[in-house]
Amino acid sequence: MNSIKEVTQMTGISASTLRYYENEGLLPHVKRDENGKRQYDDEDLEWVHFITALRATGMPIVQIQRYVQLYQAGDFTIAERKAMMLQHKKDIENKIADLYRNLDKINYKLALYDVLEAQRNHADIKI
Amino acid sequence: MNSIKEVTQMTGISASTLRYYENEGLLPHVKRDENGKRQYDDEDLEWVHFITALRATGMPIVQIQRYVQLYQAGDFTIAERKAMMLQHKKDIENKIADLYRNLDKINYKLALYDVLEAQRNHADIKI
């Protein structure tokens, strides 16, 4: 069992964000000790890591909410959850492809700077 | 020369966003016709496309502002502009690497769903 502070150290997620995720229904299973303080078990930690991966790849909070609701509803939602993950996988792949395309444009710009520099060196040689 | 509507059609950027970019100093060179309406020339269009690539790769507005200011200041800022682009290239590469790392986690989750399905099929056969 881990305190909220330990979880912030293990995950890099701030305490306020952890509470926010819980309020939003992304972490509904977190237990409390006799004083009402949060105690995160291993499953909670797994969820935090999974939510972090989903957020880092751009999944909106509402969609993660939906996923957690499906998980809580039971095994009959497995097909829908898998479909969500497959769609999200495609979204990430598209995002990566877009980044590569735009990276090409940045590289083109960088190549132009190299040409500019070459021209300047050429000018130097001629003088 | 293109009207703002034509530019929205050519770039997919909304008219309000184009005006917003201009107000923020990202497109300082846009001319006006005799009625005060914006007329985008080819250079403006190139800038719109370039800004779009920078935005799509996560460069903040303030940093694009800075880049445009350097451009307007003259050739003596070329080294700094090139350095900005090199840094941004690194940022994009890191972003892509992060996406791949998190995509692995999604794929792991999908593999778990496949295992679940296999187990269910196995159970069916046994019945």
Next chain:
DNA sequence: ATAAATCTTAAAGTTCACTTTAAGTCAAGG
């Protein structure tokens, strides 16, 4: 001639994902 479409400005509003604040509870240490 008048109505519709397209533009203009400045300012206010929206969305998303947190983050901060304020006020309070509780256990441990000096």
Next chain:
DNA sequence: CCTTGACTTAAAGTGAACTTTAAGATTTAT
């Protein structure tokens, strides 16, 4: 005992990037 530190809540605040609104000018079509 009482202060310090870590936690609690609900609500308000923040920042970034637009987007919408409101009011007005002008062009175009009927």
